[in-house]
Amino acid sequence: MPDVQTAWICSVCGYVHRGAEPPEVCPVCDASRESFEPLPESATSAEKPEPATAGRAARFVVIGAGSAGMAAVESLRKTAPDAEIVLISHEAELPYYRLNLTRYLAGEIDRPDLFIHPAAWYQQQQIQLLRGTEVAALQLADRAVQLRDGRRLPFDKLLLAAGASPFIPPLPGADRQGVTCLRTVGDADALLQACQAGARCVCIGGGLLGLETAGALARRGAQVTLLEGHGWLLPRQLNERAGQILGEHVGQLGITLCSKAKTREILGAERVRGVLLEDGSTVPADLVVIATGVRANGSLAQQAGLEVKHGVVVNDQLLTSHPDVLAAGDVAEHKGVVYGLWTASQAQGAIAGRNLAGAGEAFTGLPRSSTLKVLGLDAFSVGQIAPAESGGRVLEQELEGRYYRFVFQENRLVGAILLGDLQPMTAAKRAVEEKRDCASVLRSGATAESVVEYLAAAGAANLRSRAAGRSGGSTQPAAKAATPTRRYRCPVCGYVYDEGEAGQGWDGLPHDWACPACGAAKSTFEPLDVDAPAPRRPAFGRVALAHRIFGYVFLALYVVLMWEMVPRLWTYQIELPARTVMHMSLGLAVGVMLLLKISIVRFFKRLDAALVPALGTTLLIGSVVLIGIAVPPAFREALATGHLFTEENRHRVETLLVQTGLDQPASARLASVAMLRAGQQVLRQQCIDCHDLRTVIARPRTPEGWRQTVRRMADLTSQLAPISEEQQWQVTAYLVALSPQLQQSAQRLREQTQRRDDAKQAAESLAEKPADAAPYDAAQAKQVFEAKCSECHGTDEVEQAPPDSEAAARDLVTRMVAEGMTADENELAQIVRYLTETYAKKAASNNSD
Incomplete structure (x- = not known):
């Protein structure tokens, strides 16, 4: 009797189904029945795998599909095209960059945009992705990974990239409903469901994650309170002044910032209703998000006997205490440092992937850097934020919407802080990594802005020289050998690298090149269609500064004009014509719109993209109309008064x-x-x-x-x-x-007065004479009526209340003359006759019928 098949594996996501037949649809990825393959019993055996030989490809298992794990499998596949790669993820979702969760929460990207690659990519790359799979134990003696569903995966080399888990402080009430954190897509989905407009949200922790989460919730319309235990935000990344600037910006976003606020208890019966602080005050809350840091997921490694301190201890080659096991990312501790940073995870993962294939590459460490990209005010910090006691020097400068701080030690750049302008970020980061000697710029009169210009020039020259060295010492830019129209997009922030604009070919960039906007690794960039339109780049800082200067000059001129004109118009004793009133009203409206635009750009940057384009267009149209109204009268006045001189x-x-x-x-x-x-x-x-x-x-x-x-x-x-x-x-x-x-x-006034007096006399004499019996020309009489009546009346007014007799027609003409109509006696007689024939006789005929 043949054996009954009891296990089936989904070829798309790696889900394992137990039973005699595969399911109709995969419960994890919705793949069809045809996507399932029989899983042999040998897959769950505990046999130790044979060493990789020329007849069998090496088998690599990567635990963790975060930034480090994904960087590892990508670099491993490039280094070892024939290797067997198994990627284990405990989440049911496709791998995604955790950095993008707050952007998804803020509504900047849609849910499908979270994922690094579509499911088909893993099939194309022959990477077996096991989603929703938990690891039970590491059996290092047998070189196997024990899964909770009973399977055991043998390996030749193993990479631990299990990441970290949120640290929940032991606060009373932390287990109540409405208390959560943000670490997974599921957490983000739950927050989106719970965070309705007007909801009271409290974020505990003013670090990078806490800030980005608070900003995302505020953009969703929540009333957000941010609790920070230190005196200013990001005390590990920013100095006090930079932290204060960031705090002021957070307040402008509608977020209530409470510094030196330590949490004592989370209040509520079953569901959270508030947060009690150490000073006895209470912050009302419908939702509490805890963002107080993470802890490395090192329990599996510790149970397996690997050396674990704050994280899994690794050497420069990212090897653990076992020669066939490597670790990278948030789970790894390198030279006493657990970075907990996305850029470090990317770098370690890429190196670990190549080392799995035997490269032996060294990770020499990275300066601790942080990039904040959600709150509108871009912030970047790298290296030391304070100088040493001796031999240190600081250059800092606060400009319009920007703040720079550079820390030097014996003329070498060892740290930098940038707020509001991230253009120098890549150059500053590289200079700190290289501990570049900046003595040439540190002379008398040096400013932080001059350091920015120096870094920009030095960074461009360094990039060209490194690329030339990799291309065999050629002094020609690498872009000459590459197609100048190729472009690559960062999947994290959307930055586009254009070879033609940069003057540097993509292949000539060093492998450790990073996105200048968010620090993403070069390996994560995606090629774009050559014919796709390139996005517009932001204007250079000096151009933007000039734009702001001209804007404020325009505002100053407008204020001066109003200061001079309004008092004169207020005391103007001649009745203003309609054009002047319209001109004044439009001028005031343009001024209000200008102030509103400056306020949005300066204080409410989160509304910038939504309102400023429409407001700027309206302002431009209003200014053009304002000039159009003003110029013709000005010309007429010049012509009218020109004879005076x-x-x-x-x-x-x-x-x-x-x-x-x-x-x-x-x-x-x-x-x-x-x-x-x-x-x-x-x-x-x-x-x-x-x-x-x-x-x-x-x-x-x-x-x-x-x-x-x-x-x-x-x-x-x-x-x-x-x-x-x-x-x-x-x-x-x-x-x-x-x-x-x-x-x-x-x-002219005398002539007009005389005509009116003559018309009044004609009207009085007309009332005393009988109707003229002379021949009546109806067409001519109608023409006279319409021409004269239009001087001060509308003919429709006569239609609304027509005269019903000859006497009524005479009375109507008399009133018209009194209100400004001018005509001689003959014209008045024709008008009376026209009104009588047209309206009065018809009315009499209707009454007789």
Whole structure:
């Protein structure tokens, strides 16, 4: 009787099914029945594997699919194309970068974007991925890994990349509902479900994870309180001033920061309701996220007899105390340091992968660096943040939205802090790693900004020289040998490396090159389609600074204009026309939008991407309309007043001033363009304070009459804004120059008044005469009615309340004349006849019917 098959393995995810038949669908990855393969009983046997020979490929097992484990299998596959690789993950999800969890929580990326590679990639690379699989024990004597489902996986070499687990302090109430942490995709999903808009969230711990989590929850609309036990944020990465700047920025994001706040207890019956602090105060909470650090997952290694301290102890080749077992990432302790940093995990994982295949490469350590990328204010720290007691020097500089701090020891850069500008990050990190001698820049007058420029230039030169060395000593840039259009994207932050723009080929970059934006390893970058459009790069810092300077200059000019114009408009005594009112309203709106835009860019950066583009476009359109409204009237005013300063008019002014008793030189001086403009300003700025200019300029006067008028105005104005004798003559000269225009205006006004008086007399005489029996031309009468009525009325008003008799038509015409309509007696008679024939007779006919 044949043996009954009792185990089946999913070829996609590695899930093992026990039973006589495979399942219809894999419960882990949803793969179909056809994806399952029989699992021979030998797979669970405890036989010690034979050493790898020419007839059998080496078998490598990697425990942990985090950043270190993934970097290891990627570099291992490149180094050993024929090797058998098994990757064990205790999570049911595809491997992902844990660094992206807060970006997913913040809504910056979607859930599918979390995963490093699709499931098909592991099949293509012939990597057996076992998801949702727990390791029970390491049987190092037999070189096998015991799984909880009963399987035992033999290996030739083993890599421990099991990472770390969140450290939950022994707080009373830490086990209540609503208390969680953020370490896995499942944790992020649970937080998204629990964190509704307006929920009160408390984050315990102001480290990197606590800050990013608080920022992500705030972007989701939660009311977030961040508890930090130290005096400022990130005390291990930032000095006090940098921590204060970061704290101010956190407050602008709507996060309540409580420094020197130590937690005593988490309050609540079954579900959390608040956090009790050591000082006795209580912070209300619907959700508590604990981010107080992690601890290495070293229990398996310790049970197997490996040396474990704070982590699994490794040497420079990342070998543990067993010659066939390596460790990398958060689980590893190298020279007394457990890095707990993503960049270190990447570097160790890549080296460990090559060493599994026998490379023997050394990990010499990395300066401790941190990058914060969620809260809008980019922060980076590397190396020492404080100088030693002797031989140390610090250069720090705080600029608009940026902060730099560089620590030197005997002229060598040993540490750096960057806030708000990460462009120097890669160069600074490399300089700290190399302990570069910076004596050439550390001279008298050196500033932090000059160090930034020095690092940028030195970093570019160093990159070119290293690439040239790897290409056989050629002095030509490596990009010349590569296709200049190739581009590669960082899967963590989205940064794109373009060979054409960088002037450096991808293959010529050193293998330890890292993403300049987030520090991701070169091996994680993905090639992009050549034809895909490259994303826009951020402007260089000095260009952005110039943009801000011009913005503030524009704002200053606007404030000055408002300071000068608003008081004048407030006391303006002539009724403002509709165009002027519209101009003023639009100008004020543009100013408000400008202030709002600057406030968003300066204080509310999380709204920058959502509002500033639309607000900037609206501001531009409003400014164009504002200029369009202002320029035509300005041209008209220039044309209207241009004759004031013509030579002919100035000669006339000079002649008339002589008639007032002035001598010829004084009259000639007052008739100059400068003096006329000065008189115009005095009249507009000082005389208007206590005089009605409409009364002053309503009636043109002789030069002597203008002189007497100005003296009376000066007597009344003397208590508020005294007008000197010289200024009185300047105003007199200006009014004399203005007299022809005033005379024309007065003439037009007199003519208009006369026409209105004539129309009123015609209306009165019309009321006393019977209707004209002369022949009636309806078309002509309608034309007269529409032309005259439109001067002060709308014809639709007549349609709404038509006259129902000849008397009513006469009354209507009389009211029209009283309200401004001008017409002679004949035209008024035609209008009355038209209204009678069109409306009154029709109304009478309808009533008789």
